[in-house]
Amino acid sequence: MRLLRLVVTRAAFYAAAALFACFFAVPLVWLLFAPFDARANLAVRLPHPFTLANFGKVFANAFAVRALFQNSIIQAGGAMLLVTLLATLAAYALSRAPIRGKDMLSYGLVLFSSIVTGTAAMVPLFLLIYSLGLIDTQLGVILVFTGGLLPAAIFIMRDFVDSIPRSYEESALVSGASAWGMFRDIALPIVRPGMMVVAVWTFVNVWGGFFVPFILLRSPANMPASVAIYSFYTEGGTPIITLTTAYSLLYTIPVLALYLFVNWRYGFRFFGGIKS
Amino acid sequence: MPERRTILPLRTGLLFLAPAAAFVVAFIVLPFFWVAVVSFTNRSLTGLGALHPHFVGLTNYLRLFNPSTFLQPGQFGSSLLITAQFVLFSALIGQAALGLLLAWLFYRRESWVKETVQTLAIVAWIIPDVVVAFAWSAFLDYGQGTLNHIVTAFGFHRVDWLLGVPVLSIILFNTWRGTAFSMLLFSSALGSIPPSHLETAEVTGANAWQKLRDIILPLIRTHIVTDLILITLWTFNTFTPFLITGGGPAFRTEVVSILTYRIAFKYFNFGSGSAIGMIMMLINLAFALIYLSLLRRREGTR
Numbered sequence: 001m002r003l004l005r006l007v008v009t010r011a012a013f014y015a016a017a018a019l020f021a022c023f024f025a026v027p028l029v030w031l032l033f034a035p036f037d038a039r040a041n042l043a044v045r046l047p048h049p050f051t052l053a054n055f056g057k058v059f060a061n062a063f064a065v066r067a068l069f070q071n072s073i074i075q076a077g078g079a080m081l082l083v084t085l086l087a088t089l090a091a092y093a094l095s096r097a098p099i100r101g102k103d104m105l106s107y108g109l110v111l112f113s114s115i116v117t118g119t120a121a122m123v124p125l126f127l128l129i130y131s132l133g134l135i136d137t138q139l140g141v142i143l144v145f146t147g148g149l150l151p152a153a154i155f156i157m158r159d160f161v162d163s164i165p166r167s168y169e170e171s172a173l174v175s176g177a178s179a180w181g182m183f184r185d186i187a188l189p190i191v192r193p194g195m196m197v198v199a200v201w202t203f204v205n206v207w208g209g210f211f212v213p214f215i216l217l218r219s220p221a222n223m224p225a226s227v228a229i230y231s232f233y234t235e236g237g238t239p240i241i242t243l244t245t246a247y248s249l250l251y252t253i254p255v256l257a258l259y260l261f262v263n264w265r266y267g268f269r270f271f272g273g274i275k276s
Numbered sequence: 277m278p279e280r281r282t283i284l285p286l287r288t289g290l291l292f293l294a295p296a297a298a299f300v301v302a303f304i305v306l307p308f309f310w311v312a313v314v315s316f317t318n319r320s321l322t323g324l325g326a327l328h329p330h331f332v333g334l335t336n337y338l339r340l341f342n343p344s345t346f347l348q349p350g351q352f353g354s355s356l357l358i359t360a361q362f363v364l365f366s367a368l369i370g371q372a373a374l375g376l377l378l379a380w381l382f383y384r385r386e387s388w389v390k391e392t393v394q395t396l397a398i399v400a401w402i403i404p405d406v407v408v409a410f411a412w413s414a415f416l417d418y419g420q421g422t423l424n425h426i427v428t429a430f431g432f433h434r435v436d437w438l439l440g441v442p443v444l445s446i447i448l449f450n451t452w453r454g455t456a457f458s459m460l461l462f463s464s465a466l467g468s469i470p471p472s473h474l475e476t477a478e479v480t481g482a483n484a485w486q487k488l489r490d491i492i493l494p495l496i497r498t499h500i501v502t503d504l505i506l507i508t509l510w511t512f513n514t515f516t517p518f519l520i521t522g523g524g525p526a527f528r529t530e531v532v533s534i535l536t537y538r539i540a541f542k543y544f545n546f547g548s549g550s551a552i553g554m555i556m557m558l559i560n561l562a563f564a565l566i567y568l569s570l571l572r573r574r575e576g577t578r
Contacts, residue, residue: 027412030415097286098286110568121304122536128302150299154296229406252407259402
């Protein structure tokens, strides 16, 4: 009787696990096969005839190549550098300097950033970028992303900095280091894992972001991959399936690679803010 | 708190903080007030409204809440109702319940099965918006889509997902897209429960459901609240359904973020768009305040 129950429980567990695995995997299977299929349609099927020509055609589209290998990298990389640098400095100050009401400040920051977000925030952000004369520039996109991602990045970083024992810095102070020197030589090397996490998180967010560049950019020469993907459409407005899927795959690979890297290096889990 | 030596002098600290503060003021605080101001004007991108925007008082708000059109398709009230359904079913029920179920299913199990399912959920969560939108457009296609292949394989009739049941489609999509967050949050919450709590229950012969209801859920209550509020905020503001349905057919999937986009950036009617944006931000504010007060109450009791 006990054995039977054990078998039934195990079977139910594996059945449920298989069901959930299918739920998450099945919508993506098409995306894995279609890029290699010379005659891909919307149905899932093994590539027949198998081909790599779709990727060749994607690389022949200079506009899309530039979007992926230049503009997306400039925008995601630019925002990544800015966010990581500013968040590290700010989090260090919030953790180590005697700023009055700094906890209120951290709360207020999170509060405000969760209110001024998404489409609703895009109206004033568009007007701001417009009045700065930065419409249709990559800098405008970088600034808007940086502003939006900074509060959460500071929150994550502060958690990292707070977890570092203060004794290293205290002994550095005793030996007469300046504030900047101590930050550079002692604190920075210790918070590097936190900076890596913030950098990857920012990069992936901007890399995948559609709405901000869609609204702020006009000329094809500035478009990132998330918008340029719509160039693989026919005149009639339907996607050329072989090319959109091939481009999608190329565009997704960096995100998956970064996920694997973070998972291998630090373990993919939650940092800061949301722990217990 | 023990007396601690100051590591960073106040002045240097403020210097470190200044660049980030400038960004936050310019791109978060200023826009909040700016959108309020613009919502009382007839500002537009082109034409007279661009050069000389007028103060129009509550006109934009009155138009949004005009009782004779409020609930018509493509209007604010109708959009709010669609959004409420979308948030309730895809976030509060879909993502949170499925996330909890997944976390609980793999609780105290380390195996390749757990790794596989969790990785698949995470992949669905992290790949770019436009890519998942393509994948789902194909998945839901009436004639060739995978979902209809599955449905007919089980002997049912094809369903016209995107035209017949569009709201259900974006609910399914958003559940699929965002469950990983709740799953990860609940997994880490479950991991923090001391094993002794459950061992006591096992000795007294509690079954799995009783353990979940009487021990696990009360212990992770604050995590559940955190999760519900965050995913509500995100789902309320998400624009991704636009990439699958464009808000259609006939405005049936036009959640408020898509409505804002249409008014502000397709018609370039910034005044009206700002009024909707303002109301969205006030709703966000309500969610965020509830969250912060719960968070603080929790810290008070500790």
